[in-house]
Amino acid sequence: MASLKEVRSRITSVQSTQQITKAMKMVAAAKLRRAQDNILRMRPYAQRLNSILGNLTALAGEEVVSEYAEQREVRRVLIIAVTSDRGLAGAFNSNVFKGVTAVVQERYAAQAAAGNVAYMAIGKKAHDFFNRRGPLVGNYTHVFSKLSFDTVREAAEQAMDGFRAGQYDEVVMVYNEFKNVATQVVRTEQLLPLVPAALPAGALATTNVDYIFEPSKEEIVRTLTPQSLKVQLYKAVLESNASEHGARMTAMEKATENAGELLKSLKLTYNRTRQAAITTEILEIVGGAEALAASR
Template sequence: MASLKEVRNRIVSIGSTQQITKAMKMVAAAKLRRAQDNIIRMRPYAQRLNSILSNVSTVNAESDTNIYSQKRDVQRVLIIVVTSDRGLCGAFNSNVMKAANLLIKEKYSAQEAAGNVEIMAIGKKGHEFFTKRNYTLAGDYTTVFNNLSFERVRVAAEQAMEGFILGQYDRIDLVYNEFKNVATQIVRTEQFLPIPEKTEEETANNANSDYIFEPSKEEIVEQLIPKSLKIQIYKAVLESNASEHGARMTAMDKATENAGELLKQLKLTYNRTRQAAITTEILEIVGGAEALAASR
C-alpha cells in the first residue's frame, strides 16, 4: 500500500491537472463560439458559390480556358490535409491523418510507390506527421491558425491551383474535419481539382439553370472559378478550426471528469491508509502499555 505522503502528493498533482483541464475547456468553449459563428456564416455563401462553380464548369467543360476542369491521366497527386497546431483534442488529428493514409493506400498506391504523392499540410500536427514518414511536403503552412484569415489560406490555395495549372499535379484532394456539433466531427475527403462533375441528381436539380455571362464566359472562368476554389479551401479550414475547438472542449471536459473520479478514489485510499496508520499506532501503544504492566 502506498504511503500517506505518496497518496497526498498524487492528490495535489491530479488536483492541479484538473484545474488546467477545466481552464482549457473554458478557453476552448470561448474560441468555439467564434469559430462556430464564422463557419455558419460561411456555409451558405460557399455552398451557393460552389453550385454556381459546378454549373459554370459544366457549361465550359469543352472550353480550353477552363483548365480547372481538365481531366488528365493521374500520375502526380497532391493531398491537402488540414489538422491543428496543438494536441489535447482527442482523436481529432489522428482521424484526419488516418483518412489521408487510407486514401493514399487505396487510391494512389501506384503514385506513392513512384514517389509522386505530395502533401500540403495546413497545421503543425499534419506537417510533423508526414515529415516523419518522409513524404514530400508542398509549402510550409504551420502558422496558418496563429492568425486565421482568408489571406493566409489564399496563399496555400493559390500554390495548389498553380501547381495544377502548370501540370505539377494531375489530381488534388482535400482531407479535413467537418464541424457537426461540439461532440461530433466528420472526416471529409473531397476532390478539389479537377473540378468534379455534377452527379445526375445535381444535374436534374439544376436542369433549368440558365446563366447570362457578362462580360464573357472567359472572364467568368478567369475570375469566378479561382475565387470559388479559394473559398472552398477556406471553408475547409474554418470547418477544421471549429471542429478542433469542439474536440478539445469535449476532451478537456472528459479529462476533468476523469480527474474528479480519480481524486475521489485517491481521497478514499488516503483516508483508509490514514485510518490504518492510526489503528496501527493505537495497537502499538496498547501493546507497549500492556508490556510495561506485565513487567512490573
C-alpha cells in the same frame, strides 16, 4: 501500500491537473463560439458560389472549359492535410492521419510506391507528421495563429499553380468537418481537377434562357473558378478550426471528469491508509501499556 505523504502528493497533483483541464475547457468553449459562427456564415456562401459556377458551366457546355477542369492520367498527387497546431484534442489529429493513410492505400497506392505523392500540411501537427513521411510542399504552420482568407489563399494558389504546371494531376483535401461539439467527421474531397456539377433532371429545360453575360461567359468562369477553389480550401480550414475546439472541449471535459473520479479513489485510499496508521499506533500503545503492566 503507499505512504500518507505519497498519497497527499498525488492528490495535490491531480487537483492541479483538474484545474488546468477546467481552464482549457473554458478557453476552448469561448474559441468554439467564434469558430462556429465563422463556419456557419461561410457555408452558405461557399455552397452558393459552387452552385453558381456549376450552373454556369452546365449552361455554357463545351463553349467554356476551365484550365482547372483538365482531366489527366493521375500520375502525381498532392494531398492537403488540415490539422491543428496543438494537441490535447483527443483523436482529432490522428483521425486525419488515418484518413490520409486510407486514401493513399485505396486510391493512390501505385503513385505512392513510385514516390509521386506529395503532401501539403496546414497545421503544425500535420507538418511534423508528414515531414518524416514524404515530400512536403510549402510551410503553412502559421495559418491558425492568425486565421484569415489571405493566409489560406497562399496555400490554395500554390496547389492551383502546381496543377496548372502539371506538377500534380490531382489534388485532394483531408480535414475534419464540424458537426457539433462532440462529433467531427473526417472528409476527403477532391479539389482539383474540378468535378462538373450535374444539374437536376429537367433543370436545363427550365433554365435554358437567353442570358446576357457581362462580361463574357469565359471571363466569368475564369474569374469565379479560382475564387471558388480558394473558398473551398478556406471552408475546409474553418471546418477544421471549429472541429478542433469542439474536440478539445470534449477531451478536456472528459479529462476533468476522470480527474474527479481519480480524486475520489485517492481520497478513499488516503483515508484507509490514515485509518490503518492510526490503528497501528493504537495497537502499539496498547501493546506497550500491556507489556509495562506485565513487567510490574
